[in-house]
Amino acid sequence: MMADFDQEDFLRERHVRFFQRCLQVLPERYAPYETSRLTIVFFALSGLDVLNALDVIDKPALIEWIYSLQVLPTDDRSNLQRCGFRGSSHMGVAYNNSKGPGSLHAYDSGHVAMTYTGLACLVILDDDLSRVNKEACLIGLKALQLEDGSFYAVPEGSENDMRFVYCAACICYMLDDWSGMDCQKAIDYIRRSTSYDGGIGQGSGLESHGGSTFCAIAALSLMGKLQDVFSEREMRRIRRWCILRQQNGFHGRPNKPVDTCYSFWVGATLELLDVFQYTNFEKNRNYILSTQDRLVGGFAKWPDSHPDPLHTYFGICGLSLMGEGDLRKVHPALNISERAFASLQRLHGVWRESST
Numbered sequence: 001m002m003a004d005f006d007q008e009d010f011l012r013e014r015h016v017r018f019f020q021r022c023l024q025v026l027p028e029r030y031a032p033y034e035t036s037r038l039t040i041v042f043f044a045l046s047g048l049d050v051l052n053a054l055d056v057i058d059k060p061a062l063i064e065w066i067y068s069l070q071v072l073p074t075d076d077r078s079n080l081q082r083c084g085f086r087g088s089s090h091m092g093v094a095y096n097n098s099k100g101p102g103s104l105h106a107y108d109s110g111h112v113a114m115t116y117t118g119l120a121c122l123v124i125l126d127d128d129l130s131r132v133n134k135e136a137c138l139i140g141l142k143a144l145q146l147e148d149g150s151f152y153a154v155p156e157g158s159e160n161d162m163r164f165v166y167c168a169a170c171i172c173y174m175l176d177d178w179s180g181m182d183c184q185k186a187i188d189y190i191r192r193s194t195s196y197d198g199g200i201g202q203g204s205g206l207e208s209h210g211g212s213t214f215c216a217i218a219a220l221s222l223m224g225k226l227q228d229v230f231s232e233r234e235m236r237r238i239r240r241w242c243i244l245r246q247q248n249g250f251h252g253r254p255n256k257p258v259d260t261c262y263s264f265w266v267g268a269t270l271e272l273l274d275v276f277q278y279t280n281f282e283k284n285r286n287y288i289l290s291t292q293d294r295l296v297g298g299f300a301k302w303p304d305s306h307p308d309p310l311h312t313y314f315g316i317c318g319l320s321l322m323g324e325g326d327l328r329k330v331h332p333a334l335n336i337s338e339r340a341f342a343s344l345q346r347l348h349g350v351w352r353e354s355s356t
Contacts, residue, residue: 009289010319012326014297015312016053019044022309023057037088038069042117043313049124049337050320050328059125066121071110072102073136081143082155083136084110085118099131110140112153116167119174124340128347129175138180141171145181149189150203161202162193166215170334173222176348183223190216191229198237210245210252213238214265218333221272239275242266246279249287259301260291260311263318268332271321281322288315 022044033040045062048054071083079102086108093105115137122129144152144164151164165186172178192204193216199208200216217238220226230238245251250262263284270276290303291311298307299315317335320327331341 009292010324010326011292011294011297012051014294015299015316016048016051016056016297018293018297018307018312019047019051019053019309020056023062034090035087036111036114038066038085038114038121039087039117040309041066042121043309045121045124046336046340047309047313047316049340050316050330052326052328054124063122063125063127066118066125067131068096069114069118070096070131070133071108071136071140072096072100072133074104075101079104079109080136080139082109083133083140084112084115085137087111087114107156109155110137112141112144112151112164112167112171115141116170116174119171120334120336120340123174123344123347124336126343128350132175134175134177137171138175138177141168141180144168145185147185148192148204149182149185149187151181162190162200162212162215162219163202165189166219169219169222173334174344176351178223183225186219187223187225187229190220194234194238198234198241200238207253208241210242210250210262210266210269213242214269217269217272218335221333226272235273239270239273242270242273243275243279246284248280248283250284257302258287260288260299260318261301261314263288264314264321264330264335267318267321268330268335271332276321285319285322285324288318291315 022040048057069085071086073080073083091105091108093103093108096102119132143155146152146160150160151168152158152160153164168181172180190200193201193206195201195208197208200213201207201209202212217226220229245262245266247258249258249260250266251258252262252265267276270279288299291300293300293307296307298312300307301311316327317330320330321332329338331338334341
């Protein structure tokens with residue numbers, strides 16, 4: 001049956017409505033994710049952008065909401081190392097309009113993944129980032145880097161691994177300022193996390209994983225260091241490890257089930273390594289479409305499972321990488337549409353002109 005999918009089987013309008021619902025109301029089972037609501041908004045916004053459907057949202061209202069989540073410096077700048085973007089208003093701190101000083105709260109701080117998704121959302125919404133306190137974001141980011149080159153998510157301490165190295169690289173790239181991280185330390189961390197089998201783990205000595213391999217390769221690509229860090233022999237080993245992740249769709253580790261989101265994580269890695277064209281697009285497409293919810297829209301990680309914002313977004317990005325009709329192309333390293341990426345490049349040009 002899966003071989004019978006044709007071009008019409010991609011139910012674009014249902015996915016547009018699925019993302020619209022994600023921006024308005026979520027099922028009760030999403031309550032635990034309230035602290036990272038900004039990430040869900042990113043999946044929905046960027047998904048609508050890839051679907052070429054941003055006209056269905058209220059851009060100004062969303063821009064104001066995202067800016068309200070910026071942790072700004074206080075008058076005395078005592079919280080500079082805690083600045084960035086928080087994931088939602090769950091702390092109950094006063095709504096800020098990014099024009100005055102921030103308010104001090106003992107547990108209020110930015111989160112590296114929320115700062116990345118917050119900035120990405122603003123870029124997608126064609127905001128000029130003029131209300132982003134870049135200095136505070138970069139000081140807050142720098143405070144999160146550990147001596148081994150990895151990053152905490154929050155200043156209070158948390159897990160530290162390849163995910164947050166990638167988020168840090170995205171933040172520096174979008175703000176066009178690499179002072180927020182010690183790139184050499186991050187590069188050394190990536191090198192130490194490369195495993196015996198050619199893949200890359202979340203840290204040194206940890207199992208190779210499709211997600212952490214993407215984070216490492218994409219971070220190096222954004223730094224402009226991908227060709228410098230690995231030898232051609234090492235690059236071939238990474239390519240081989242990634243290509244071996246395909247069964248019909250892709251999985252993240254050997255002997256694990258295929259999962260929709262790895263169509264992007266592994267697919268984008270292969271695209272960055274210039275070998276995605278050697279995978280089987282038809283089998284990958286058929287798998288992604290087999291997880292599509294034909295009633296309410298969205299994609300799940302497996303067939304006959306509940307769709308969710310993450311797998312819907314990365315399923316659509318996986319299809320975009322393969323050139324699915326009616327979808328905007330995705331930038332494989334920054335994980336936003338090529339349209340939004342071009343808008344960011346224009347913004348960087350304006351900044352560089354004004355600084356000379």
